[in-house]
Amino acid sequence: MRMLKSGLAAMLAVGTVTLLGGLAQANDDVVMAPTAWGTGFQTAHSPVMERVNEFHNVLLYIIIVISAFVLALMAWIIIRYNKKRNPTPQKWSHNTLLEMVWTAVPVIILLAIAIPSIRLLYYEDRVANPEMTIKAIGHQWYWSYEYPDHGGITFDAIMKEEGELAEGEPRLLATDNAVVLPAGVDIRILTTADDVIHAFALPALGVKIDAVPMRINETWVHINSPGIYYGQCSELCGTNHGFMPIMVKAVSKEEFAAWVAEKKAAMKDSADVTKVAGLSGADAAR
Ligand SMILES: [Cu+2]
Structure with missing residues (x-):
């Protein structure tokens, strides 16, 4: 119930949904986003x-x-x-x-x-024996992610424009691809950047670490419960600094394994297409 309440509070605060919409999306999972007129910390989930x-x-x-x-x-x-x-x-x-x-x-x-x-x-x-690693790379102005322990899954996460938001998703915080992570697992986080200094920050999870070009920074997270956790770049990194949010979707271990399998299959398909079309990896990435 507490989780539902905090989820609802987040929903109401961003002012984008009706109560019903909030209930539908919260679905008993935590949703941690900034709340209107909020002064304290977001509820701790790590x-x-x-x-x-x-x-x-x-x-x-x-x-x-x-x-x-x-x-x-x-x-x-x-x-x-x-x-x-x-x-x-x-x-x-x-x-x-x-x-x-x-x-x-x-x-x-x-x-x-x-x-x-x-x-x-x-x-x-840092944590002694993390079960997995994720790498977050800051770009002007979006984040990309790599899963080195899971066949090198990689994708960009771009902020959704207002027209693209699904019901219940907060403005300026939702991204097209969520960073899917398993809850209840020690996860190593590596950060870097490819242009200027960014900072990877997730308030409810106690993560805030600079992402510096030509350097790898390390921290870790253990997400207590499944849910959606929003964060933002916390380093003034240029004009669109305010428009490179972070959206973490924490799921159960089983759901995470299914997501990994799905991503890998999709990667394999696109690699096959690349081969057939005779494109190089760099062309295909464009
Ligand atoms: Cu940034």
Whole structure:
């Protein structure tokens, strides 16, 4: 029910569908997209994002305490030591104990933040034995994907124009080809780019990593539940930076295997056509 609700919230927020349309598309699966007037994070659907959320909440408490303390201190100074109430100020300028305390306490706070922060960074960095790898390549202005462990399946994912959207699909986020991935599996993500720096980002899955030309960056994801997860390029990469979204469709392992078989068959067919027509691979790709 929670999943259905979040799916519906996403649907309603993008304002493109009726309630019925939302129900039809959500189909009990998660749909994670930005919501209108949303201020918090999208609901976490990966172990990394769950930890990012927890760390964010801890930081929030620390920030609130520090802000309240500084505010109270300033209020006390303004009220108690203004010119009217304290016309002849004292002249002392050093207090060793106080100086030690106001140096040591911030150091302790920073350490308390740095240790879990660095641990989280390394947790996000890579996973020990991923079951599969996917490579995302940024282009001006679309993403292409490669599945090196699955016979080199490769395709482009171009943003759908408004007229092309299926019912319930959000504007500026849906693509013609979805990145199909199995849920419940550790997946290595490699990113690169072929022109300028892009960034591969999926908020609900806690993925955000630069895609840099001539360089491979690595991260990983474990999608907790099947559904559709929308993301965007998060690096200002040129005029159409805002129009190269990412659409991940997480499915069960069985559905993923079926999708791989289907893609491979389609690839084989097009290779046969290429052979018959006597075209080179490069011609066929055009
Ligand atoms: Cu980009």
